[in-house]
Amino acid sequence: MTTTGDVQAPSARTTPGGPRQRRRSSGVGRVSAPVALLWLTPAILLIVGVVVFPAIMLFRASRSEYSITGLYKGAAGWDNYTKVLSYPDLPVVLKNTVVWVVAVVAITIVLSLALAQLLVKDFPGRRFVRWAVIVPWAASLVITSQLFVLLYDDNYGLVNHVLLKLHVISTPISFLGDDRFTMASMVVVGVFVSLPFTIFVFIAGLNAIPDDVMEAAEVDGASPWQRWRQITFPLLRPAMLIATVLNTIYVFNSFPIIYTLNDRNPGFGHDTLITFMYKLAFKSQEKDVGMSAATGIINVAIILVVVLVYLKLVNWREETSR
Amino acid sequence: MTKVRRPRLVAFTAAVVGLVFLAPYLVMVLDSFRTSTDVKTTPPSFLPRVWQFDTYLTVVTDGRFPHWLLTSLIVSLGATAVVIVVAIPAAFMTARHRFPGRGAFLLVVLITQMFAPTSLVVGLYRQFFELNMINTYGALIITNAAFNLAFAIWILHGFFSSIPLEVEEAAALDGVGRVGMLRRIMLPLTLPGLVTAVIFTFIAAWNEYVVALTLMIDDDKKPLTVGFRSYVTGYEQNWDQLFAASVIAVVPVVILFALIEKHLVGGLTAGSVK
Numbered sequence: 386m387t388t389t390g391d392v393q394a395p396s397a398r399t400t401p402g403g404p405r406q407r408r409r410s411s412g413v414g415r416v417s418a419p420v421a422l423l424w425l426t427p428a429i430l431l432i433v434g435v436v437v438f439p440a441i442m443l444f445r446a447s448r449s450e451y452s453i454t455g456l457y458k459g460a461a462g463w464d465n466y467t468k469v470l471s472y473p474d475l476p477v478v479l480k481n482t483v484v485w486v487v488a489v490v491a492i493t494i495v496l497s498l499a500l501a502q503l504l505v506k507d508f509p510g511r512r513f514v515r516w517a518v519i520v521p522w523a524a525s526l527v528i529t530s531q532l533f534v535l536l537y538d539d540n541y542g543l544v545n546h547v548l549l550k551l552h553v554i555s556t557p558i559s560f561l562g563d564d565r566f567t568m569a570s571m572v573v574v575g576v577f578v579s580l581p582f583t584i585f586v587f588i589a590g591l592n593a594i595p596d597d598v599m600e601a602a603e604v605d606g607a608s609p610w611q612r613w614r615q616i617t618f619p620l621l622r623p624a625m626l627i628a629t630v631l632n633t634i635y636v637f638n639s640f641p642i643i644y645t646l647n648d649r650n651p652g653f654g655h656d657t658l659i660t661f662m663y664k665l666a667f668k669s670q671e672k673d674v675g676m677s678a679a680t681g682i683i684n685v686a687i688i689l690v691v692v693l694v695y696l697k698l699v700n701w702r703e704e705t706s707r
Numbered sequence: 708m709t710k711v712r713r714p715r716l717v718a719f720t721a722a723v724v725g726l727v728f729l730a731p732y733l734v735m736v737l738d739s740f741r742t743s744t745d746v747k748t749t750p751p752s753f754l755p756r757v758w759q760f761d762t763y764l765t766v767v768t769d770g771r772f773p774h775w776l777l778t779s780l781i782v783s784l785g786a787t788a789v790v791i792v793v794a795i796p797a798a799f800m801t802a803r804h805r806f807p808g809r810g811a812f813l814l815v816v817l818i819t820q821m822f823a824p825t826s827l828v829v830g831l832y833r834q835f836f837e838l839n840m841i842n843t844y845g846a847l848i849i850t851n852a853a854f855n856l857a858f859a860i861w862i863l864h865g866f867f868s869s870i871p872l873e874v875e876e877a878a879a880l881d882g883v884g885r886v887g888m889l890r891r892i893m894l895p896l897t898l899p900g901l902v903t904a905v906i907f908t909f910i911a912a913w914n915e916y917v918v919a920l921t922l923m924i925d926d927d928k929k930p931l932t933v934g935f936r937s938y939v940t941g942y943e944q945n946w947d948q949l950f951a952a953s954v955i956a957v958v959p960v961v962i963l964f965a966l967i968e969k970h971l972v973g974g975l976t977a978g979s980v981k
Contacts, residue, residue, distance in 0.1 A: 414804045414875075424800035427793040427810060428856060435853035436819045439830025443822075446829065508718040517725035517967055520732050523960035525932050534732050535738075538751045538902060543734060549762045582727075587902075623865065630817075631858065638823035641916065659823050675827075681826030688821040691964045 407460035433644050446678035453672040465679035469657035472676075474653040475659070482657040484568060485643070487635045489575035492630060493583050496576065498621075537561050537646070550612030561646050567655045571646050575636060583628045590624025591617070626699055630692055637688050658684045732957070739763070739950035745849035746946035762887075762951045771950060774927045775934035780959070781844050782930055783912040786851035790859045790908045791901065793852065798863030799889050801819040813864070828921040833944075836921055842925045849911040850922070866900030867893060875901065902970040906963065913960055931956045 422429075444660040469475065504515060521529065537560040538542050545557040585700060595619065602612045624671040640659050647655045656664065666677035738746050739762055741755040748756075766772050789855060797816075801809055831850060832841075851885040878892050894901070914931045923929045926937075931952070938949035 416800075416804045417807050418807050421804060421806035422801050428797040428816070428860065431789070431793050431821050431849065431853050432816070435831075436827070437836050439827035440822055442830030442833060443826055445900040490816050495758045497735070501726065503717065503721055506717050506721075507713055508721055510718060510722065510966070512965075514725035515728045515968060516961060519961060519964050520957060521728060522910060523913075523957050524732060524915070524963065525935070525953065525956060527916055527932060528735075528935065528956075529731070529948075531949075532735055534747060535746065536731060536734065538747075541747045541751045543751050543753070546751045550936055617798075617893075627861065627865075635866065638821075639827070640823070642824050649848060662823075663825055678826070681823065684823060684826070685821050686819075689818060692817070692821070704738075 387501065393492065395417070400659075414427050435600055443678050443681050447682050448673055449675050451674040453673075455674050461675055465673075465675040466683070468673075469665075469676050470678045475480065478653055478656050478658060478661045481568065481621045482637070485575065485639075485657050486633060486636050488572045489579060489639075490629065492576045493570070493579040493632060494625070497580055497628070499585050500580070501584050501591055502583065505588055507530075511545070518584060519581050521578045525580060526639075527645065528643040529573065530641045533570075534553060534561065534646060534648075537570055538556050562649060564654065567647065570641055574646065575639065579632055579636065579686035583632060586624050586628040587621065590621045594620045622699070633691060633695070635689060637684070637691075654675065657689070711978045717765075735950050736954055739947060739954050741947055743945050743947045754907065760765070762947045763955070764819060766948050766951045766955070769948075771926060771934060771937070775929055775931045776955075778844065778847075778928055779913060779921070779930040779932075779956070782847045782851060782915075783842065785848035785907050786855065787905055787908045787914040789848060789852035790855055791904060794856060794859035794863055794904060795889070799867050800862050800895060802864045802867030803870075803893075807936075813860070814858045816860050818948075819853070824854060824915075824917050829878070831918060833922050840852050841922055844928075846922050847915075847919055847930070850918050851908075851915055854915075854918075855908045856955055858907055862904050862907070863900050866897040867959045870896050899970050906967060909963060910960055913956075 407591040448461055450459055450464070504511065504518070507518050514617055536542050539545055539557040539559045539562070542557075542560075544560065545554070548554045549557065551617065558566060560566045562600075598616060598620075599612065602616055607615070637657075638659055639657075640663070643655070643657055643660045644663065647660065653661055653664070653669075662677050662680040662684065665671050665680060720722055720732050737753070737755060740758050740760065742757055742759050745752075751800075797812075801808075802812055835841055835843075835846045838846075874892060874896070875888065878888055914924065914932060915930075919930050919933045920936075923933060935952060935956075938945045938952065
């Protein structure tokens with residue numbers, strides 16, 4: 386018997402709802418809070434030991450006033466938040482963040498679905514193609530970003546060189562300097578490095594679909610589209626959940642791509658919240674650690690809301706609590 | 708899974724896909740054979756104008772590179788080990804048991820993943836400075852472990868949940884305790900999940916940059932990602948060395964992946980149990 390992940394669609398089980406019912410009534414697995422705590426202690430210690438203190442520091446910094454050289458000058462209440470929220474460039478930064486996250490996550494998910502379907506097929510040389518697909522993930526993001534800065538360059542970049550040779554364009558495009566192209570050029574890199582992770586999540590999800598289900602549908606005369614829509618897609622939901630949630634968090638917090646590719650442009654015209662946050666503290670005329678920290682907190686709050694809404698939409702609780 | 712109707716077409720399309728993914732890195736490999744000034748010339752050329760093969764030797768024998776490679780290996784392997792040891796009991800407990808605060812725990816774990824490392828570096832520096840742990844592998848290992856714990860717990864949680872209750876009941880009837888259950892029954896059944904968590908944590912730690920940049924100040928203690936910075940600075944621009952070092956840095960990850968790929972696939976969201 387083949388069983389599937391914790392967030393698997395109920396229809397995937399041989400007896401829909403069965404295991405869930407039995408699990409509820411069974412005595413196995415009910416433990417008291419202290420016993421559970423014992424098993425969770427290492428994880429809690431690690432999180433408290435590493436993440437909690439810096440997170441508290443971040444929050445405290447967001448409510449403090451700092452000099453331009455980073456010296457603490459006293460409590461500031463919610464001033465930093467008001468300053469960030471009324472900052473003239475904030476609307477542009479928020480718009481960029483939305484475009485960046487939605488474009489990268491959506492394009493990545495759609496392309497990964499198609500590519501994963503291709504890479505689960507049995508063909509000669511499949512292993513090598515899979516190794517090739519892993520490379521953008523295995524390479525350092527900083528280096529990949531640097532590499533794309535060179536590729537995109539309007540003087541010595543190969544992208545322009547090829548487009549010119551093919552007569553697609555007549556003059557070189559400044560992919561990273563021209564406002565019309567900057568965000569799109571960054572999204573291409575974002576998608577490129579996000580694809581491997583998502584493709585492999587989907588390959589695993591596709592492999593988890595029992596062959597007999599597909600064969601039965603084929604015997605019943607279901608068209609390829611019907612089979613995909615009614616069997617593959619619903620059964621991919623757990624993979625989709627993991628891929629979307631983690632990708633969204635990573636892409637929200639993605640720093641090197643935007644920071645490196647957007648390096649030469651002044652102001653905040655192409656920044657997302659993360660690079661905006663960094664520049665507030667270190668690069669802009671503000672040099673304000675407090676405002677930067679407030680932006681960091683606002684960023685976490687936004688991600689939290691987005692992820693919670695998503696989990697609510699896909700009924701995460703119902704699917705995990707068995 | 709499904710039978711392939713046109714194997715040649717599929718193989719050809721897949722080969723093109725593979726090439727697209729490799730293309731920028733093939734440019735990187737070619738750049739590593741150029742002279743540093745050839746990397747930025749107008750018009751660009753696909754092949755190096757002069758092939759320079761000794762860059763790799765220069766990089767490897769430079770005295771700093773072996774230290775950086777060692778740090779990267781120690782930190783990535785250490786963080787991976789910590790994540791596995793810490794995530795297994797937590798995932799097993801949340802997946803196979805019910806207790807008050809279970810859902811809350813899983814959510815809090817996910818929230819820790821939402822803090823951008825960039826926003827936490829100031830606090831991390833303060834914390835490890837007070838603990839006298841700046842420039843130590845330990846600091847970087849536990850930080851990387853903490854940042855990747857959420858992923859490992861969520862993935863392993865999925866695998867543990869997928870094991871049929873009957874397996875557990877049968878073992879319980881035979882008098883197997885909770886630890887024995889985990890060690891002898893659950894872990895062997897969730898090997899693909901473990902492998903998945905291993906490769907994800909390893910890659911994340913291998914490529915981590917911001918925290919290492921902040922905590923590792925000694926040149927000898929830097930990992931590769933941070934060490935790379937010294938090839939191209941305001942004073943010297945050794946693009947050839949930067950790209951040669953980057954090519955070398957990808958190799959351990961691809962080897963690791965090649966070794967465990969067959970366990971990874973089939974296991975990201977589901978553990979197959981016969």
